[in-house]
Amino acid sequence: MRRTAALALAAGAVALLPSQAAAHPHVFADARLEVTVAPDGTVEKLAHVWRFDDVFSSTVLMEFDKNGDLKLDQSELDTLSQTINESIAEYKYFQTVLADGKDVAMAKPEHLVADFPDNQLLILFESKPDKPLKLSHDKVSFGVYDPTFYTAIDYVNDSDMHISGLPKGCSSQVVRPDPDEAIAANQATLTEAFFNDPTGNDMSKIFATRLEVTCGQG
Template identity: 65%
Template sequence: MILRARSTFLASVATALLLSTVPAQVHPHVFAEARLDIVLNADGKTVKSLRHLWRFDDLFSSTVLMEFDKNSDLKLDDAELQEVSQTVFDSIGEFNYFQIVTEGGKDVAMKPPAQLMANYDKDQLIILFESEPKDPLKLTDKVTFGVYDPTFYTAIEFLEDDNMKVDSLPAACSQAVVRPDPDEAIAQNQSSLTDAFFNDPAGTDMSKIFATRLEVTCKAEG
């Protein structure tokens, strides 16, 4: 998550877990197992929404419990979960909710999710939300979907390829999960990486080159 201001989620729940001021030591402190389902419209050709599910590690989840369990009953009731939801919503909004979508290599604008839901199950915090493209997004040529934290604080992990997919993929399309090797990603993007990236990777938007992504390629009609 993001440690930046009082409004940020981790600043609220884990102030003791401050990021190092030495850029070389920037690394994930929070881990989440994720699922991403791409839902198509009835036409089977355009993207309706992205459905996200993140299940956080036990350590971070317990930190959230301690911070938001106002009545100290060792669980999060509906009101407490709503506060968690709103805090997360406010925290990651400026980072496009940790999602990136591209069409033909160009970024696709996404609408903010209407709401974000939090749950606490088996000692783990679960976050769910759904977002939609701002403009119609057709599956043509190559479209990619990825999830990443540009601050490097949170590792969003897709443990199985099947946890990142397009539901009811058209026959003319193929999908593949890509898990970049960090060294190869840097080598392949060397020309576009600036000194700012190497001095402070969390201060740029280039961390997306390390993100696990789903690549969808479709053949032209006709």
């Protein structure tokens, strides 16, 4: 059986789950997103922090604690960081960035760091648009989602999604789509394949919590 999701690559025990099991989340993470905008209105960076649930964190600890001391030393953390980095790169680091409804290509993060404070897996990385993205569009949104539906990464509080340096004339809000309303609003673009098996379908981003920035015409 193949591994069912990018983060499942980080834990051998999870790898035994069949691909059909990815229809609903098995791994949960609380996230924080900080978007920084330069003085000229260009998006400078997205700083992501993901804190994973106790069960998945314990599984990762068992897999990567090679010396059996029930903690991850720096060498083990480096191996974990590399494994996760290579795994989720295929899924564009679970990021969704849209400008006027169109995908914005994101450059590969220079560094991804895994840590284990309080026995919980913590992932930190920064990314930026592949090409300059100026907040002069009518609407730009930022968020994360797992297209396989295996990992549920979400923001507990609206304050966990923040933008600094917002240009004059722009406003921001956190949007938490209702699944039924999201499907109804996108009915025309959703295919039969999506309803039969939404896993791995790019349209699953319509369910993602997002930080939405609205500006005037640029």
